[in-house]
Amino acid sequence: MENETTIDLEQEIERKLDELEKQFPTSDPNSSLSREGRRYSLWTIADMEETPEAKVKAVREALMGEVAQVSMF
Structure with a gap:
C-alpha cells in the first residue's frame, strides 16, 4: 500500500509541476525557481x-x- 501511495504522490507532483510550468514557465527570465x-x-x-x-x-x-x-527555507 505504501508503494502505491508513493507512486500516487509522485504522479501528483509531476502533474503539478507540469501545471505550474504552463502558468509560470521556468524559461521566463523572471522565474527564480527551477523545476527541481x-x-x-x-x-x-x-x-x-x-x-x-x-x-x-x-x-x-x-x-x-x-x-x-517553501523554497526559501
Missing part, C-alpha cells in the same frame, strides 16, 4: 501532512506562491 526547486518544495509541502491522502491533496492544492515560499 519546485519539485523539492512540493515534496516539502507533502511532508507537512500526515496521511497519504492529505499529502496528495496538499500537492494538488498548492499555489505557486506557497511553492516559492
Whole structure:
C-alpha cells in the first residue's frame, strides 16, 4: 500500500509541476525557481501532512506562491 501511495504522490507532483510550468514557465527570465526547486518544495509541502491522502491533496492544492515560499527555507 505504501508503494502505491508513493507512486500516487509522485504522479501528483509531476502533474503539478507540469501545471505550474504552463502558468509560470521556468524559461521566463523572471522565474527564480527551477523545476527541481519546485519539485523539492512540493515534496516539502507533502511532508507537512500526515496521511497519504492529505499529502496528495496538499500537492494538488498548492499555489505557486506557497511553492516559492517553501523554497526559501
